[in-house]
Amino acid sequence: MRILFLALFFVICCQNCFSQKIVSGIYSSGLNLAFDELTGRVSGFYDSESGYDEKTGTAQFSCTFYFSGTVELKQGKIVSFYPGDSVPDSIPGTVELLPNKQLSLQLETDHGGCWNVQTFASEPVLFRLYKAVSWSQIRYVIGSNVDLFMDERGTSALNVKLPFGSVLGISVIKGDFAHCALLDSTDDVIEGWIKLNDLNAMD
Numbered sequence: 001m002r003i004l005f006l007a008l009f010f011v012i013c014c015q016n017c018f019s020q021k022i023v024s025g026i027y028s029s030g031l032n033l034a035f036d037e038l039t040g041r042v043s044g045f046y047d048s049e050s051g052y053d054e055k056t057g058t059a060q061f062s063c064t065f066y067f068s069g070t071v072e073l074k075q076g077k078i079v080s081f082y083p084g085d086s087v088p089d090s091i092p093g094t095v096e097l098l099p100n101k102q103l104s105l106q107l108e109t110d111h112g113g114c115w116n117v118q119t120f121a122s123e124p125v126l127f128r129l130y131k132a133v134s135w136s137q138i139r140y141v142i143g144s145n146v147d148l149f150m151d152e153r154g155t156s157a158l159n160v161k162l163p164f165g166s167v168l169g170i171s172v173i174k175g176d177f178a179h180c181a182l183l184d185s186t187d188d189v190i191e192g193w194i195k196l197n198d199l200n201a202m203d
Helices: 002-019
Strands: 025-027 031-036 043-052 061-072 076-083 091-098 102-107 126-132 138-141 146-149 157-162 168-176 179-182 189-196
Touching: 031 138, 031 168, 043 138, 061 091, 138 179, 157 189
Parallel strands: none
Antiparallel strands: 025 031, 025 126, 031 043, 043 061, 061 076, 076 091, 091 102, 102 126, 138 168, 146 157, 146 189, 168 179, 179 189
């Protein structure tokens, strides 16, 4: 009877372990994250500021980086960099899935500006899911003044031009186009279809 009880307990624990998965969406403290269940690939964008410059009316410090990697079970390795920077400037790190729709990020060293906003090198930084969104990828624009279109055929452009480095949440990919939402600090949600060739590659 004791052996049966222990076996049942082990099975329940394993089910709880494997049932946890990364949820795509908006997290606390400036993190946007996407997880592709088919490939096990995670991608995200962190953007937060601190301080206030009275002369310019803007924040004094900013911590911004893009990252991508793969996750197996509850942990994964990522590579982070500022959108558009070269690979030699990247900083590796780890992501860990935690209970209650939480996760943590840690980097080997901090990106410029992060010491004054949020350090990721000294210890893992905890994030809690704020709003789930059906993103499978987060990618950024590699062209200049890139068009958004009304449909996946690219027959009619919206009155929107995206500059280099614009970060997007990708929800659907059809052929050579992806349906996306612009990730920025405004309340107006800008959505449309964009050519995959205008986005960074997901290695």
